[in-house]
Amino acid sequence: MMVTTLTQSKTFVVKGGNTLSGTVRLSGAKNAALPMIAAACLGEEPTVLDNVPVNLRDVKILIQILSEAGAYIQVDGNTVSCARGSFPNTAVNPIASEIRYSLLLLGLASAFGSELLLPMPGGCKIGDRKYDLHLMGLSKLGSTVEETEEGILVTSKGNVGAQIEFYLPTTSGTENIMIAAAIAEGETTILNANTRPEIMEMAKLMNLMGANVECSNRVVTIKGANKIKGGVRYSVMPGWDEAVTYIIASAMTGGEVCIPDFSLDFIKEDVRHLREIGVEVFEWGGAVYASGKKTKKSFDLFTAPYPGINSDMQPIFAALAFVVDGKSTITDLRFTERFKYVDELKKFGGNIYSFGNTAIVEGGIPLLGTDVNATDLRGGAACVLAGLVAQGTTVVGNVSQIERGYENIIEKLQQLGADIESHHS
Template sequence: MDKYVIRGGNPLIGTVRVSGAKNSALPCMAAAILTEDEVILENIPQVRDIETERKLLVSMGAEVELGYGRAQHRTSISCRVLSDPVAKYEIVKTMRASSLVLGPLVARTGLARVAMPGGCAIGGRPIDLHIKGLETMGAQIGYEHGYIEARAERLKGAHIVFDKITVTGTEDLLMAAVLAEGETVMENCAREPEVTDLAALLTAMGAKIEGAGTSKIRVQGVEKLHGARHRINPDRIEAGTFLVAGAITGGDLCVANCNPAHLGALIAKLEEAGVRVEILGKDQIRVRSEGNLKAADISTEEYPGFPTDMQAQYMALATQAEGTSVVTENIFENRFMHVQELVRMGANIKVDGRSATVRGKSPLSSAAVMCSDLRASASLVLAALVADGESILDRVYHMDRGYEHIEEKLRGVGAQIRRMGNVFADRRETVAVEA
């Protein structure tokens, strides 16, 4: 099992490039199910979840090619034949995004069997809102042996009001609605850039969508979609992680190939914490910090609020800020599993329900720590970058789910980080190609 070995103390200086957004790429790959024609996606990140999605589509009968290299990071998907519309448990057990094939499968084929999804153990992410929406659109839902089965001759347009904001629920039902008969109106929708990115692809495929990026989306169903070419958004969470890395290490770091408009809440909080943030053109952000960080509270919210996927990384920063910060997690009830590992490194953090009180300016020291989920892993990498001595991070396969070659990227801007063990099989020798 792979490990990271990180020696802290180096400020990060230089430029680091952000990859495509995993959380945009996964629903866009699922959207290819909706057409018999080829869908080409560019700026695809080379992460484990993308490979899992490829295997899932291939198991259904799709033809999927993944290419990496300087000019590629591209996938072509042809779902001309979907001989087995089943999302098998052995494939999807590690990935929450498997639920995203439910809507497009039943919309395209009239039948979907999807294993109850897995993913990070950060709290309940129920699929009931997906199910409720599909039932409203006329699907018959059944449950058997850990699988959800949905059937419909053709889905019908409907008025859907989400009980709570759900990103994957919005995406799943959006994909179902584009081939439904008549008009679908969805209210209390997620406004995340990933939803807007998916809607842009669907529109390029011939869908009729209004309001993506707002809380109310209106879809006029069409009989058929066609192929399209689409470039995936840059990963705002990877960009945010690098912004915090530059700040926590007292560095001078330029984060390139990002979208500053997607990072407003984080940028505002970094500035409140005393970090100098400069927007350079439309796709670069420079962060500078001289180590004089100040405490600042955060409370996670749905977009455009402070993202839950940046909560753990910001907590690592708070351990190095002067004063006391309160971190409140409003999205997932079990997203403080990184706290005990940060405490092992010397952090002063107390958790009370959904809030954590961080008493800052704590000198962190090296330790052997365990990665429990994707974003928790990132927070431990950040803490190790400023800890005294050499830390060992175990179970870094979580990082491989969502960060492309993060150790190489960090090394390129001055971090002392190396990987020990066998890298996952599908990484291949792409670093030399891209260098």
């Protein structure tokens, strides 16, 4: 599963005006699959993960860099088998710098008492995304961590449990310390941990594999095991972020959508907001239904760590704000600079502007098709959503950003009735 460097030649072409209705099936959640793949590499025997979104670029890159670094990984359809193999036995491929979750290789190397040089991590350019908490946590466990011109060098002779307090609840930082502490000597407690559903699912997987992890609200406790056996099977949770995106896409166009095999448990706060806005959302018979036929009203949204609305979703809600009556505000309390997409959405002719950590959208102004670029994953998705309701044709560039997080997005939107195609220039 070799991944080439990013190309900018592919575009999405959207013709607005269609109503999106029908059934859409979710892929596995990217941000659940990535840490579970890394955690599965703690095991001596292969652990089988089902419902992995293997077509996503971030997933392909993580599998590639882990395999090249010696981990045992086999891919069969949407099933991925993972074990330690000979990890780590080599320097890490520079392509690792394109994804943030490459940081989890530091936790694995730290757990195994090894040395690893990791190129500087990447991901979405959404403002200040420090990894200082990762490095602080690994240092507290006894690993030596140095930042060099070549990247981040971790050297470990085996970890010892410690109490680690984060000044900010970090998702990937919590996951990294969970991995690093899994076979440490003694007990590790992470205070102010992020304990969102993806982390709860990762803890369940690790426990099945032979680890000892307890998660409660904002606290994670890991009792070190002598070894992690692995050899289990687990299914990656469905993509809640995908669900919210397709619910909002349908609602913006006045349509109705059914999402089978999904539960509202993962998106309670998003659903509360959607209902207040005027989108009907309910669960019945193991499926989620949503309707956007009613008049929708303006809203004030604040992002927050789980169970609040994830920072990821605020560009998607900004697109929704274009089609509601009145002025909406969106405030990001986590990534204060996550508003690069605003300049792209302005090109549709709507009234949106941002200052500090807030965006303000004046809804109800007709949008016009235009040429835009995906500044990041969700900002790109927001441009696609705006194009669905804009008059005329919208061309979205830099779509590799969108494909980092949405598996088969073109086909899924087409199934719902959207006029959208992928073009190669």
